[in-house]
Amino acid sequence: MSVVERELEATARVERPWMDPRDLWTEALAGVLARPVRSALTTLGTVLGITTLVITIGVASTAGNQIVGRFDALTATSVTVTVPEPLPGAEDAGPLVPWSGTDAVARLAGVESVAALADSDATDSVLVRANDVSAPGDLSGQTLAVVAASAGLPAAVHGRMTAGRFYDAGDIARRDHVVVLGDQAAQLLGIKRVEDAPAVFFRGQSYTVIGILGGIRREARLSTAVLVPPTTAADRIGLRNITRVLVNTALGAAKQVARQAPIALAPGHQDSLAVVAPPDLSKARAGVRNDANSLFLVLGLVSLVVGAIGIANVTLVTVMERIGEIGLRRSLGASRRQVAGQFLLESTTIGLLGGVVGAALGIAVVVCVAVFKEWTPVLDLRLALGAPLAGALVGLLAGLYPSLRAARMEPVDALRAPS
Structure with a gap:
């Protein structure tokens, strides 16, 4: 080294x-x-x-x-109350949930809009025509659902009137023969305007179209339905009993409203109603x-x-x-x-x-x-x-x-x- x-x-x-x-x-x-x-x-x-x-x-x-x-805006504020069909022989006792029951729900804290619907298997597929003249090759008839709804439906389904108006309390009280079409139903029937008071025909009776409801974000199936005032539906097509109630609430109020709505709709029989409330947001x-x-x-x-x-x-x-x-x-x-x-x-x-x-x-x-x-x-x-x-x-x-x-x-x- x-x-x-x-x-x-x-x-x-x-x-x-x-x-x-x-x-x-x-x-x-x-x-x-x-x-x-x-x-x-x-x-x-x-x-x-x-x-x-x-x-x-x-x-x-x-x-x-x-x-x-x-999710908060659409689902977390939506409460649905399902009303069972009356038992055989109990029809004379009156409906479990009257149409006026939505007024009691509307007064609950946190409720922003509420509407009641009535439908049945017999009215899910009804032949609806834009005229009552049946000619060879005529395609004006469409198979649509006919649904009875309360006057607060547009707000309850987050919809808007694209033409005309929705029927009001006066139309319901007078039992007017009027209907409102979902936007897709109106398109299928070829009805775009209501200023000339077009009519639709189903089950041998005529109804004046006073409005078209579009932009439906809840219960989208109603866009292909014919909406009838509840009194008219009871008189003409036998839709008397509410099948479900749609409630929209403020954010954070859905759980509370879900507990209170059945009591407001059917006091003493609230356990017979089924409530669908939103899940936990967190x-x-x-x-x-x-x-x-x-x-x-x-x-x-x-x-x-x-x-x-x-x-x-x-x-x-x-x-x-x-x-x-x-x-x-x-x-x-x-x-x-x-x-x-x-x-x-x-x-x-x-x-x-x-x-x-x-x-x-x-x-x-x-x-x-x-x-x-x-x-x-x-x-x-x-x-x-x-x-x-x-x-x-x-x-x-x-x-x-x-x-x-x-x-x-x-x-x-x-x-x-x-x-």
Whole structure:
């Protein structure tokens, strides 16, 4: 062994002084910036992984919130009370739920609209014609459902009058021979306007069409139905008994209304009525978000793994390229811990930069998607702050092996290695 080698080994055995963390950070930053293109390409893997994670969680939360919002508006405020058919021989005792019972439900706290419906198997498929002249090849007749409904039906089904008007309390009291058509029923019958008082005919009787109801969001089957005032339906087609009551409530009032509505409709016989109330919103919200998150979260994790492999590979290559530098630093007094710390800090810095850039890009994409869809973006502050830390952790783990390999190099072997 030469004199120089013995001196280098003796120097390596000397206790190394403590290194200022600022100097260590400066060395690591210099190592990252020494090859900016390589560092940028290495960071790209972490950027893609963090961006995918942020987009996945952010878009899933935003979409889940939007779905739950629609669920709140349509289902969470809807209560349906089903009225059983009267038992044989009990018809003379009167209906279980009178048509005036909807007035008592409307007075309950939290009720926004209510309507009663009456239908039967005998009126589910009725031949309805736009005229009473039957000619060869005439296609004006359609098989439609005929339903008796109270005057509050448009609000109860979230519909709107696209033509004319809905029958009112006066029409019901006078037992007028009028009907309102669902928009699809009117289209099938070829009726687009009601100003000229068109008529429809079924079961040998005529009825004047006074309106067309469209935009039905609840009980969509009513869009292909003929709606008749309850008094007229009782006189002409035998629809007397209410089969179900539709109630719309304010948010948060559905459970309470579901308990009170049967009592208001049939005092003393409320147990005979079946009530369909919305499920628990908190469980639905959690289920939607968890399903959406778990569906795409694996994509972000795979991207992070790919990014970690890229950082580990490039850091290892960097160690091999800088063997001479490592040997020189060790011979000048740098400890194994300091050498490992430098390369470990370089890989952590690359991961941190990737996390910051990826979080920014992910948040921007989530906001753009929400704006494009006209949604309200849902961004968790913990996600925005945790994404850079996750990138740094990926870089830290990816740099462990290359850093340990650099720290194990002996000064003599490192200086002998070809540059």
